[in-house]
Amino acid sequence: SNEYASVVSECTNISVGYYNQHTKNEVQDLDSSLYSFHTGNPTIEIRIDENDKPMLECQSVEGTDYQISSSDGDVTRKKWHHIAGVKNGANLTLYLDGVAVATRSDLTGNFGNSTDTTHIGGRVGSKPYGGYLGPLRVSNSARYTEDFTPPTTSFTNDGNTKLLIQNGTDGSQTFTDSSSSSHSITVNGSPRWFAPKVGAGAMAFDGTEDFYLS
Numbered sequence: 001s002n003e004y005a006s007v008v009s010e011c012t013n014i015s016v017g018y019y020n021q022h023t024k025n026e027v028q029d030l031d032s033s034l035y036s037f038h039t040g041n042p043t044i045e046i047r048i049d050e051n052d053k054p055m056l057e058c059q060s061v062e063g064t065d066y067q068i069s070s071s072d073g074d075v076t077r078k079k080w081h082h083i084a085g086v087k088n089g090a091n092l093t094l095y096l097d098g099v100a101v102a103t104r105s106d107l108t109g110n111f112g113n114s115t116d117t118t119h120i121g122g123r124v125g126s127k128p129y130g131g132y133l134g135p136l137r138v139s140n141s142a143r144y145t146e147d148f149t150p151p152t153t154s155f156t157n158d159g160n161t162k163l164l165i166q167n168g169t170d171g172s173q174t175f176t177d178s179s180s181s182s183h184s185i186t187v188n189g190s191p192r193w194f195a196p197k198v199g200a201g202a203m204a205f206d207g208t209e210d211f212y213l214s
Helices: none
Strands: 014-022 032-037 043-048 054-059 065-069 080-088 091-096 099-104 130-139 161-165 186-188 192-194 202-206 211-213
Touching (some): 054 091, 065 099
Antiparallel strands (some): 014 080, 043 054, 080 091, 091 099, 186 211
16 A cells, blocks of 8 residues: 545646655666556656656557656655646646656547546555655646746746645645645555645655545
């Protein structure tokens, strides 16, 4: 089991962006899921593999799987990083600290709405994440189409924001979607708010039984 959270989302055009600080133990060299809706099609997931490389996966309704992983940068443990995954039409791009580290432009098929549950901090029963996640925003638009400077303030809630988790009190286990979607968030295990990198809070996951879903 693992700690996670979930929300319903889509991946027609989508941007997922957040800060993370990977703190897993050296003996926990596991493939870790940070953001995922992965129980049916379409799916999208951002994770860190066993070699500390960020990965982005998107799968069409028809079941065609598209994956990209960083070839130019790794996630350094115990250091904050900004990670963003963007699907924009036929293009899939993964950004690390504002720099595109992987891309492909051959996506075809249907990537319409999904009613799957979104998990944050791991999948149900697999790929647990150990570390901190800062502000998390999911959008139904391509936020980033070129290299950018990672934000140093809280994310903006606008008409394209479909999930926004960024405000919490240190030690609290109450998680709220601040977007207009107002998704209900269910907590598994004991994820909690922690002192933030940017904004008003970061989420702490222990890498064993912590996650939340909506």
